Amino acid sequence: MMLGSQFRDEGFGYDLFGMHPIGVERALRIGLPLYHRYFHVTSHGNSNIPANGGAILVANHGGILPIDAAMLWIDVLRWTARILRPIADRFLPLLPFANTLLARAGVVSGTRANVRRLLEQGELLAIFPEGVSGPAKPYRDRYLLQQWRGGHVELAIRHQVPIVPAAIVGAEECWPLLARMPVRLFGVPYLPIPWTLLPVPGRIAIHYGAPIDLHRRYQPDDADDPAVLANAAQETHDAVEHLIARGLAERAGS
Amino acid sequence: MRVLVTGATTPLGIEIVHQLLANPHVDYVLAVGLEPDAVAQSCTHARFTYLPLDLTRARAVHDLLFGPARDLRIDTVIHGALHRSTQATGAKVHALNVETTRQLVLESLRHPTIRRFVHRSAGEVYAVRATEPNLIDEDVPMELDPRAPQWVRDRVEADLTVCAQLGRSPLSIAVMRCAEVLAGGTGSQLWDYLQSRVCLRPIGFDPMINLLSPEDYARAIVLAARSSATGVFNIAGADTLPLSRVVRHAGRRDIPIPGPFLSPLYRLRRRTIGLEFRYDLSSHRFHLGGMLDGSRAARELGFLPEHSLWPAARTAPAPGFLN
Numbered sequence: 001m002m003l004g005s006q007f008r009d010e011g012f013g014y015d016l017f018g019m020h021p022i023g024v025e026r027a028l029r030i031g032l033p034l035y036h037r038y039f040h041v042t043s044h045g046n047s048n049i050p051a052n053g054g055a056i057l058v059a060n061h062g063g064i065l066p067i068d069a070a071m072l073w074i075d076v077l078r079w080t081a082r083i084l085r086p087i088a089d090r091f092l093p094l095l096p097f098a099n100t101l102l103a104r105a106g107v108v109s110g111t112r113a114n115v116r117r118l119l120e121q122g123e124l125l126a127i128f129p130e131g132v133s134g135p136a137k138p139y140r141d142r143y144l145l146q147q148w149r150g151g152h153v154e155l156a157i158r159h160q161v162p163i164v165p166a167a168i169v170g171a172e173e174c175w176p177l178l179a180r181m182p183v184r185l186f187g188v189p190y191l192p193i194p195w196t197l198l199p200v201p202g203r204i205a206i207h208y209g210a211p212i213d214l215h216r217r218y219q220p221d222d223a224d225d226p227a228v229l230a231n232a233a234q235e236t237h238d239a240v241e242h243l244i245a246r247g248l249a250e251r252a253g254s
Numbered sequence: 255m256r257v258l259v260t261g262a263t264t265p266l267g268i269e270i271v272h273q274l275l276a277n278p279h280v281d282y283v284l285a286v287g288l289e290p291d292a293v294a295q296s297c298t299h300a301r302f303t304y305l306p307l308d309l310t311r312a313r314a315v316h317d318l319l320f321g322p323a324r325d326l327r328i329d330t331v332i333h334g335a336l337h338r339s340t341q342a343t344g345a346k347v348h349a350l351n352v353e354t355t356r357q358l359v360l361e362s363l364r365h366p367t368i369r370r371f372v373h374r375s376a377g378e379v380y381a382v383r384a385t386e387p388n389l390i391d392e393d394v395p396m397e398l399d400p401r402a403p404q405w406v407r408d409r410v411e412a413d414l415t416v417c418a419q420l421g422r423s424p425l426s427i428a429v430m431r432c433a434e435v436l437a438g439g440t441g442s443q444l445w446d447y448l449q450s451r452v453c454l455r456p457i458g459f460d461p462m463i464n465l466l467s468p469e470d471y472a473r474a475i476v477l478a479a480r481s482s483a484t485g486v487f488n489i490a491g492a493d494t495l496p497l498s499r500v501v502r503h504a505g506r507r508d509i510p511i512p513g514p515f516l517s518p519l520y521r522l523r524r525r526t527i528g529l530e531f532r533y534d535l536s537s538h539r540f541h542l543g544g545m546l547d548g549s550r551a552a553r554e555l556g557f558l559p560e561h562s563l564w565p566a567a568r569t570a571p572a573p574g575f576l577n
Contacts, residue, residue: 011568012495016545017388018462093384093542096458096513103462113387113394113547187384 006083008121017085017114023104024083028074035074038201039067039174044247045208046079048164054119055211057084057126058152058236059166060244061134062142064192067199068171072126073105075206085118086126091187112151119159127152129236132189136180139195142172143244150233153214158223160215163236167243169251170204205251207243212236256282256367257479258318258328260309260358261335261374263287265439269472270332275299277476284326286318286335309335310349312357319361319368327367330479333358334374336409338441340532343404351408356415363423372478373416375431377488378535379409382544388462389547392431392486403535420484428478428555432489433466433546436500436563440468446531448504454519457510460498461543466491467561474557483554490548492559493568497540503564513541 008015013022035041049057059072069086076084087110093099108114110127118125128134133146156163175198181191214232222228257274261267262285274280285304305322307314335354337347355373362368380390381397396410413429420427434442444465447453466489474489501508511519520533538544551557562568 010494011492011562012499014462014495016462016494018460018496018543090385093461096456100458100460109384109388111385111387113389113391117387117389117547 006123016117017106017108018100018103019083019106020104023101024106027101027105028077031070031074035071035078038199039071039170039204040202041071041075041204041206043075043079043206043208046075046206048208048210049076049080049082050124050162050164050211051080051082052122054122054159054161055124055164056119056152056156056161057124057164057166057208058240059126059128059168060143060145060240061128061130062137062168062172063135063199064175064177064194065199066135067174068168068204069126069128071171071204072166072168072206076124076126082124084126085123087115087128089132091189094187096186115155116159119155119161127155129233135177135192136190137177139172139176139178142176143169143248145237145241145244148233148237150229153229153232153236154223156214157218157228157232158220160220162211162213162215164211165209165236165239165243167207167209167240167247168204169207169244169247170202173200174202174204175199203251205247207247209239209243212239255280255330255480256284256326256328257330257332258284258286258323258368259332259334260286260354261333262304263289264334264338265437266374266435266468266471267334269468270334270475271302273472273476274479275302277480279480282326282328284322284328309354310346312353315354315357316361319358319365324365324367329367330370330372331358331362331368332372332374332475332479334475336374336412336441337405338439340403340405340441340443340446340530340535347404348408352411352415355412359416359419359425359427363419363425369424369426370479370482371416371425371427372475373413373427373429374475375413375416375429376409377431377433377544377546378406379413379431380544382538382542384542386544388543388545390488390544391547392488392550403532405532405535417486426482426484428481428484429486430475430478430489431486431546432471432474433464433491435468435471435491436465437468443531443536444500446529447536448501448506449529449531450523451506452509453501453506454509454511454516455497455501456513456516456537456540459513459541460496461539461541462494462545463497463500463539463543464490464545465493465500465563466559467493467563469561470559473560474551474555477555477557481555485550485554487551487555487557488546488548489551489557490546490559492562493564494545503567513537516540
C-alpha cells in the first residue's frame, strides 16, 4: 500500500489532526536506528494486522516514556506500510513541543470524537487501555496488566471494526520507573523518576494476535450494553495477557 | 422566500444580501443595519429594501417585525447583528448582542408570516480545552466560564437564547456556529492578530486552525435559510492548517515566545498601538486549536466549503515521501 493513499491532505500538506508527511519522515528517521540497533525490535504475527480499513490495535503499556508505542508505530509502518494513529492521553495537547511533534507523526489526543472520526476514515488506531496506570506501575509489577478500560471495545462494536491484540515485551525493562513525584505539570498526573538517566539498550519483541472480530458478533447498538462491553473487554484483556505470557516464555527460552 | 437580514451593513451581511439577491428562489430581501444607507448605495435592486434601524431599541424591533416585515410577508429571518469589536463592553453592547436576539426570536414565534429563523452564531461559543476533541462537533460543551470576556459571554448567551426555542413552536430554527472568517470588519480575532508585521505565538504549540471564507460563510447562511433543517450546525471552512502556516501565508513574521509573556505583551500593544486583537480571547485556541466539525451541515444542509483563502498555496504538491 502506498503511504500517500492513507494521508488525507486537507489542502496544505496536513491532515485534520496535524499529521504531516515530513513529520512522519522525521519520526521514522529518528526512530529507525533505535528500532534496529538500540532496542533490536523483533516482530511476530504482523500478518494479523489488517492491510486496510479501520481497526484498533490494543496493547500493554509500560516504561517511562512511550518507547513501546514508538516501536509499535515503526513496526506497523515497516511491516504493513500503514501509518498507525496512536491514541494519546488527554494531557498530550498541553505538553509544549511534544504535542506538535507527536501530532505531526500521527498521534491523536484520546477524545471520543477524535477517535470516532479516525475510525470513520478507516484508520488503524493504537489504544493502550491501561492508560497512565500502565507506565505508572512499579517495576515489580511489570507485564501485569493494570486497570483495563473498555472504551476500545465500545468503539470497535459501534464502528464495526476488528481489534488486533498486541503484546510488547522488553520495553518495560528499557526504562523502568523508580518513583513518582506528585508534581502536576502541564496536566501530567505525576513526574516520573527513572532508574537510569537514559533508556538502556535491550530487546523488544512485539507479538500480534489474531484479530478479535467483535463486529461480527455484535451490532452497533450493542455498544450501549454494559454487559457486552464488560465481556468484550475481558476478552481483549485475556488476549493481550496471553500474548504477553507467550512473549515472556519465548524470551526466557531464547 | 422573503428574507429579513439584520446586521446587513457588515462585510458578511453585505455578502449574504448579494448572495440572496443572486438566488432565484429569493423573492425579496429586507435588509436592516445601523448605518443610514451603506447597503442601499452598494445595491440597487427591485427585490431589495434597506432600512436603517437601531436594533437595541425594543420598540424599533417590534415595529420592524410587525410593520415592514409583515407588510412584505417576510418568512425568513437571518439574524447576525452582533457587536464586532472586542473592546466594546457594557449594557449597550449586551443589548445588541443578546437582548435584540431574544426579542427577535421571541417575536418571530408569534409573527404571522415568519416561519424560519437563522441565527448567525460563531465557533467561539465552544469551550476549547485539552479534554475536548480537536474536532468540535455540535455536542461539545459551550464556554460558560464567567471570567470569559463579554465578547464571548454575549455570543454564548445569544446562541443559547435561540437554542432554547428549538422545537417549541412551528418556527423552524437553525443556529449556525461558523468557523472564523478571515476578513476585515467581521470581528475576526485572527484577522486583527495578523495586522501586525510580527505575530507572536506560544512557543511549543502550533495548533491546527480552520478558516472560513466570506463567500462560503454567506453560502452556508443562504443554504440554511432555504433549508427546513432545524438545530445547531457547525460551519467549517475549506482551509485547515497550522497557525504558523496561517501567519506565513498572511506574509507576516512568526515569532514563538513563552506563553505566559503573550498576554501582557499583547495587552501592552493594544494600549499603545490600539490593536483590536485580544490574546485572552484566543489563548486557548493558540495552544490547543479546536476546529469545527462540519459533518452535520454537510449531511443536512448540503454545505461543503469551496473557497480557499489561499488557493495558490493549496495547489502546492504534497512532499514526495509518502508516495
